[in-house]
Amino acid sequence: MIxxxxxxxxxxxxxxxIKYWGKADVSLNIPTTSSLSMTLDKFYTTTELSFDASGQDxxxxxxxxxxxxxxKGFLDLVRQKTGQDFPGLLIDxxxxxxxxAGLASSASSFAALTGALVRLLDLPENDREMxxxxxxxxxxxxxxxxxxxxxxxxxxxxASSYAEPFYDEDIGLxxxxxxxxxxxxxxxSTRGMQLAQKAPSYGAWVEKSARQLKEMKSAVQAHDIxxxxxxxxxxxxxxxxxxxxxxxxxxYFIDETRQVLAFTEACYRSGLLAFATMDAGPNVKIITxxxxxxxxxxxxxxxFPNMAFEIAHAGGGLSYD
Numbered sequence: 001m002i003x004x005x006x007x008x009x010x011x012x013x014x015x016x017x018i019k020y021w022g023k024a025d026v027s028l029n030i031p032t033t034s035s036l037s038m039t040l041d042k043f044y045t046t047t048e049l050s051f052d053a054s055g056q057d058x059x060x061x062x063x064x065x066x067x068x069x070x071x072k073g074f075l076d077l078v079r080q081k082t083g084q085d086f087p088g089l090l091i092d093x094x095x096x097x098x099x100x101a102g103l104a105s106s107a108s109s110f111a112a113l114t115g116a117l118v119r120l121l122d123l124p125e126n127d128r129e130m131x132x133x134x135x136x137x138x139x140x141x142x143x144x145x146x147x148x149x150x151x152x153x154x155x156x157x158x159a160s161s162y163a164e165p166f167y168d169e170d171i172g173l174x175x176x177x178x179x180x181x182x183x184x185x186x187x188x189s190t191r192g193m194q195l196a197q198k199a200p201s202y203g204a205w206v207e208k209s210a211r212q213l214k215e216m217k218s219a220v221q222a223h224d225i226x227x228x229x230x231x232x233x234x235x236x237x238x239x240x241x242x243x244x245x246x247x248x249x250x251x252y253f254i255d256e257t258r259q260v261l262a263f264t265e266a267c268y269r270s271g272l273l274a275f276a277t278m279d280a281g282p283n284v285k286i287i288t289x290x291x292x293x294x295x296x297x298x299x300x301x302x303x304f305p306n307m308a309f310e311i312a313h314a315g316g317g318l319s320y321d
Contacts, residue, residue, distance in 0.1 A: 007116045010319050016277075032206050040175065041312055042310050047092065114318075118130055131164070146164070147315060151213075176310070179307070185281045216235075240252065252280055257282045275287040
């Protein structure tokens with residue numbers, strides 16, 4: 001049953017403090033590790049969804065028609081999963097995130113699309129089920145259904161792999177996002193994961209990540225920003241090391257990435273809370289606290305006057321207009 005003729009939903013990006021980097025099941029986006037993230041207030045996607053008179057699935061991104069192959073594949077899987085052979089959809093998305101540059105644009109995009117789709121088709125608005133559906137489009141999107149801190153349980157099949165809220169208090173954590181590049185990354189996340197999983201040290205990284213997840217949960221609950229930053233930085237740098245150690249080595253880092261990482265380390269040595277985390281792309285997120293963010297931002301702007309920076313804090317989950 002159709003509940004509304006048109007629905008608009010908004011979802012925010014999330015940044016994993018314990019990373020998802022590798023798939024146990026490619027078709028269902030079942031990960032090799034559980035992950036923990038913070039949803040950001042700054043970067044988001046708003047998607048308006050309606051039925052299309054052409055009967056085809058069409059995608060408009062930031063006002064321009066674009067290739068809908070990936071979205072159509074996702075919608076076809078949802079049709080199969082729900083048993084609802086709904087007609088073609090017009091997906092009109094405004095993406096307030098640099099696309100494919102390592103700022104989790106697909107997470108907010110597929111979470112917003114999932115939320116709009118569930119309401120448009122009058123499906124039960126069950127957060128866990130929406131997380132599972134969003135996961136099929138983009139693994140990280142499973143976490144963007146939720147605000148603040150969320151955990152994506154890796155599971156072992158479609159039913160057991162889903163995200164859920166973990167901690168819903170403001171712990172004073174800030175992220176300074178260094179927007180080093182808005183260019184599309186040369187290696188897709190999916191392909192990058194496939195290659196990284198062939199690294200001889202990948203299994204050890206997975207085992208360490210499981211230990212770090214437990215440590216991160218304790219650090220978040222203790223509001224220990226320094227410990228959160230140290231664990232997140234080590235986890236992220238270990239993830240990127242797998243890319244360089246695999247049989248077909250590749251790297252998301254560019255020169256400016258390395259410069260920002262080195263300056264982050266220098267700021268920490270000087271006594272400020274400053275720790276780096278990165279996803280699949282050249283941009284760096286610097287973890288700090290609200291008490292230090294102004295001074296730290298000033299230092300980064302002085303050191304990198306031609307680079308764009310944004311301060312982000314914990315944001316909300318899926319919402320509707």
